[in-house]
Amino acid sequence: MKIESKIGKSSHSDQQIYGFITDFNNFQTLLPKGKVSGWESSGDHCSFQVDPLGRTGLQIIEKSPYSVVKIASIPEFSRYQFSIRIQLKQVAENDTRIKITVEPHVNKMLLPMLKAPLKLFVNGLIDKMEGYSF
Numbered sequence: 001m002k003i004e005s006k007i008g009k010s011s012h013s014d015q016q017i018y019g020f021i022t023d024f025n026n027f028q029t030l031l032p033k034g035k036v037s038g039w040e041s042s043g044d045h046c047s048f049q050v051d052p053l054g055r056t057g058l059q060i061i062e063k064s065p066y067s068v069v070k071i072a073s074i075p076e077f078s079r080y081q082f083s084i085r086i087q088l089k090q091v092a093e094n095d096t097r098i099k100i101t102v103e104p105h106v107n108k109m110l111l112p113m114l115k116a117p118l119k120l121f122v123n124g125l126i127d128k129m130e131g132y133s134f
Helices: 014-021 024-030 111-131
Strands: 008-010 036-041 045-050 054-064 068-073 081-092 095-105
Touching: 008 111, 014 024, 014 081, 014 095, 024 036, 024 045, 024 111, 095 111
Parallel strands: none
Antiparallel strands: 008 095, 036 045, 045 054, 054 068, 068 081, 081 095
């Protein structure tokens, strides 16, 4: 099952957004305040605590300049495995569309419980990215 965000709109170029999202040192500012603690990051990897799920880690596994960034959970850190795909499409100067897709790789029994929180999460990220000054 894939959970897709709404399509967001940013008044920045795809190059500016791509440069930002391909460095995990920038990502902490996009995450919900009060939900994440113990943030550690380098360019392509990060780890953090999310209550009540525990510690998780992410790594960038694929980059297509100015269009797609694919992120996956790191098995050593994450009890639950998932991937995140961020798509960018510049439709005009300083007008870029953003879409985020999360694909959890978990037991099918857990999917109904995860769908609503993950939908809120991806739409929350889109909201932050729409208002962010890259």
